[in-house]
Amino acid sequence: MTANSIKINHWLYPLSWLYGLGVCLRNKLFDWGWLHSKSFDVPVICIGNLAVGGTGKTPHTEYLIKLLQANGMNVATLSRGYKRKSRGYVLADAHSDAQQIGDEPCQIKHKFPHIRVAVDENRCRGIEQLLKLQSPRVEVVLLDDAFQHRYVKAGLNILLTDFHRLLCDDALLPAGRLREPAEGKSRAQIVLVTKCPDNIKPIDFNIIAKQLRLFPYQQLYFSRFCYGKLQPLFPPERDNHQTFSSLKGTEQVLLVTGIASPAPLQKEVESYTPHVKLLAFADHHDFSNKDLLQIKEQFLRLKKNSRLIITTEKDAERLKLHPALDEQLKPYIYVLPIEVTILQNQQSIFNQNIIDYV
Numbered sequence: 001m002t003a004n005s006i007k008i009n010h011w012l013y014p015l016s017w018l019y020g021l022g023v024c025l026r027n028k029l030f031d032w033g034w035l036h037s038k039s040f041d042v043p044v045i046c047i048g049n050l051a052v053g054g055t056g057k058t059p060h061t062e063y064l065i066k067l068l069q070a071n072g073m074n075v076a077t078l079s080r081g082y083k084r085k086s087r088g089y090v091l092a093d094a095h096s097d098a099q100q101i102g103d104e105p106c107q108i109k110h111k112f113p114h115i116r117v118a119v120d121e122n123r124c125r126g127i128e129q130l131l132k133l134q135s136p137r138v139e140v141v142l143l144d145d146a147f148q149h150r151y152v153k154a155g156l157n158i159l160l161t162d163f164h165r166l167l168c169d170d171a172l173l174p175a176g177r178l179r180e181p182a183e184g185k186s187r188a189q190i191v192l193v194t195k196c197p198d199n200i201k202p203i204d205f206n207i208i209a210k211q212l213r214l215f216p217y218q219q220l221y222f223s224r225f226c227y228g229k230l231q232p233l234f235p236p237e238r239d240n241h242q243t244f245s246s247l248k249g250t251e252q253v254l255l256v257t258g259i260a261s262p263a264p265l266q267k268e269v270e271s272y273t274p275h276v277k278l279l280a281f282a283d284h285h286d287f288s289n290k291d292l293l294q295i296k297e298q299f300l301r302l303k304k305n306s307r308l309i310i311t312t313e314k315d316a317e318r319l320k321l322h323p324a325l326d327e328q329l330k331p332y333i334y335v336l337p338i339e340v341t342i343l344q345n346q347q348s349i350f351n352q353n354i355i356d357y358v
Helices: 010-031 057-070 103-111 123-131 182-187 202-212 263-270 289-300 313-319 347-357
Strands: 044-049 075-079 116-119 140-144 156-162 190-194 219-227 252-257 276-280 307-311 333-335 338-342
Touching (some): 044 057, 057 103, 057 347, 075 103, 075 123, 103 116, 103 313, 116 123, 123 140, 156 182, 190 202, 252 263, 252 289, 263 276, 276 289, 289 307, 307 313, 313 333
Parallel strands (some): 044 140, 044 156, 075 116, 075 140, 252 276, 252 307
């Protein structure tokens, strides 16, 4: 939670200064009106961050989807579809896969099949296309990872920052992981500190609030991840709802991840069984045939009759249709869902802020 605990490549500061000049100039062009932001006649909520890497944007987007759906609103999500093989505007359907729309949009579409999920690197064009849809028409648009996409003027900006790497302690790329200076937080109406530990102390909330130095118009919230029940990636035909909430403590687990920060997930799995082998790939990793062979080899080294593979929801989207995935492994692959909880008894207040805006 301090700068000393965050790796900063100080020798790269000269490059960070050059990078920062370019980013600041771009932001000034928007502030001065030389580059134009477009508003839309529909509520637009942006969920983003200042840093590269995972701060939990997709779980928080899913939280908002559930909240808005529960209040009877027709929701659409729009992202660029990171690492997809297609280009331009694509509206997801029941047959869309990670290659076509990206792993996280695919994950959202499968979890919420009745909402519109679209991808487009041009967010303005994407929103325009979504607003043409009828029966039902789109009533609110959630922009996933678009805080730096200033060509769209969102009505509500929610900025996420990782508890373990606060934006105020970080540095600009390439010395640190910030995409733009920390002062960019001023564009957010809501700042959310994510991935808080279970044992966070009341004093920590006050310390972080002072460190972030938010403006009076900004609201600060804290959230943590809650892990759901393990679900088979390939459910048996006789029971498509087979789940179990915990391990027995004797299983040997191969944890396969392609996420930015696998350590919290590894810690969660190790709380159920100490026999965990982590096989970590880069964030949004596009699994190759060689990778699938490595997964199989690592799995076969585990003790028979008590072994399984656990992966994340977005990794599952890239694994389940991979032609090199061995049939022998499929019955042993389980997915661990992630949900979000707002802390400090602030969940109802946070929810009402979102509903009031929409």
